Amino acid sequence: AQSVTQLGSHVSVSEGALVLLRCNYSSSVPPYLFWYVQYPNQGLQLLLKYTSAATLVKGINGFEAEFKKSETSFHLTKPSAHMSDAAEYFCAVSKPGTGGSYIPTFGRGTSLIVHP
Amino acid sequence: DTEVTQTPKHLVMGMTNKKSLKCEQHMGHRAMYWYKQKAKKPPELMFVYSYEKLSINESVPSRFSPECPNSSLLNLHLHALQPEDSALYLCASSQETLNINIQYFGAGTRLSVL
Secondary structure, eight states: OOEEEEEOSEEEEETTSOEEEEEEEEOSSOOEEEEEEEOTTSOEEEEEEEOSSOSEEEOGGGOEEEEEGGGTEEEEEESSOOGGGOEEEEEEEEOBOGGGOBOOEEOOOEEEEEEO | OOOEEEEOSEEEEOTTOEEEEEEEEOSOOSEEEEEEEOTTSOOEEEEEEETTEEEEEOSOOTTEEEEEEETTEEEEEEESOOGGGOEEEEEEEESOSSSOOOOEEOOOEEEEEO
8 A cells, every 4th residue: 555654753953944744655656746835724735745756846835845756755845944844744655546536535644833 | 816715615504404505706717526535634625626527536425415506616415424424625727627726725514414
């Protein structure tokens, strides 16, 4: 079964520091991978997606992620954290399921805390 | 316009009440989804509508009844809920389900069952 594992339920960084949120996937076929962000009292918003094109994917708000097949990883990074980046981040994997539908499976989420 | 609108934003109901959640999108998407999200947890898929037909029901109790009146609207009818049903209910839409499509989420309805 396809799944993603997010290491660390909480990540705490100082403003201006590097952000690294970890995601590992398990899939018997090449996966489609996503990172979503959820700000307080809001729905989820897509940050970026990997669909087997370039392995380094750039997203919104300065985030990027690198697909590493050898490590089965899709970690999310941002060079310099901003206070407004504080949110819940979800890694998700998707492949054809029931009736050929692509429905994402979400990781448990990582809460990013940014200190001044 | 990439907006999915959910109403109401907050809902408090008793266990004997009947209420409905509403979701609307005007992006021409043909797939719409209901998710349930508990605090500090990922969204859990409840239902998927594809071209206005229910295509996925993730074994959700019958006290939750979805409805898709047209391609822009998705409702979730609630009846005889339990306190453990208190959660954030998220609606999402995408172009369709048969390809990798971006899901657009609404801000959710925060439901409290007393």
